[in-house]
Amino acid sequence: MKDEFVPLEWNELPVTEMERRAGALYEQMNLRRTTRHFSKRPVSRELIEKAIMCGATAPSGAHLQPWTFVAVSSAEMKMKMREAAEIEEERTYSERMPEAWQELLQPLGTDAVKEHMTDAPWLVVLFRQSKRMRSNGEFGPTYYSTESCGIAAGMFIQAIHNMGLVTLTHTPSPMGFLRGILGRPAHEHAMLVMPVGYPAEDATVPKLSRKPLDDVAVFFE
Numbered sequence: 001m002k003d004e005f006v007p008l009e010w011n012e013l014p015v016t017e018m019e020r021r022a023g024a025l026y027e028q029m030n031l032r033r034t035t036r037h038f039s040k041r042p043v044s045r046e047l048i049e050k051a052i053m054c055g056a057t058a059p060s061g062a063h064l065q066p067w068t069f070v071a072v073s074s075a076e077m078k079m080k081m082r083e084a085a086e087i088e089e090e091r092t093y094s095e096r097m098p099e100a101w102q103e104l105l106q107p108l109g110t111d112a113v114k115e116h117m118t119d120a121p122w123l124v125v126l127f128r129q130s131k132r133m134r135s136n137g138e139f140g141p142t143y144y145s146t147e148s149c150g151i152a153a154g155m156f157i158q159a160i161h162n163m164g165l166v167t168l169t170h171t172p173s174p175m176g177f178l179r180g181i182l183g184r185p186a187h188e189h190a191m192l193v194m195p196v197g198y199p200a201e202d203a204t205v206p207k208l209s210r211k212p213l214d215d216v217a218v219f220f221e
């Protein structure tokens with residue numbers, strides 16, 4: 001059965017206003033940085049809810065919205081997650097990580113110590129749903145769930161930046177332990193851990209530059 005269709009809500013903007021907004025957003029997005037140094041200052045649940053709702057506006061394969069955002073502020077649970085992540089990361093850094101990978105992480109200074117998991121007031125874990133429940137009670141696949149969740153994560157990150165907070169895209173490796181700790185079902189797969197909060201007063205970031213347009217885009221006109 002076909003969905004009901006309604007008129008698109010859309011208002012045309014003057015070209016000068018389009019250009020102003022395009023430039024303003026780029027300038028604002030270009031100020032976004034990933035930091036590993038979080039303040040312990042609390043952040044209200046309402047702000048996290050709004051960022052999740054922004055992420056959940058993402059387009060998704062067959063509009064299945066195959067994501068679950070699990071937001072944790074419980075100090076006890078954050079500690080549990082940190083301890084489990086550090087056990088895995090310890091092995092990853094010392095045994096599993098090939099030299100070609102190590103050479104890239106060394107300049108960034110990442111290691112198996114994950115203090116952001118207990119410093120940040122919130123840990124938001126994005127789970128990707130690989131199956132959906134059909135109306136006949138059986139599981140069916142989801143489609144393009146990795147792409148869909150990647151887009152949702154990007155929109156969540158933009159929302160966090162726009163509200164004046166910082167986040168970090170942490171990928172504990174492997175991160176299967178998160179399903180057990182957070183009580184998610186077998187068809188949900190943890191994809192990203194995003195600590196969210198205020199930056200620490202002495203927060204630092206690597207001195208990085210971003211590729212210029214010519215290195216990231218090709219046009220055919």
Ligand code: IYR
Binds near residue numbers: 110111112173
């Ligand atoms: N998952 C590890 C390693 C790591 C990998 C990449 I690629 C990074 O850009 C940063 C870290 C960790 O979180 O430490």
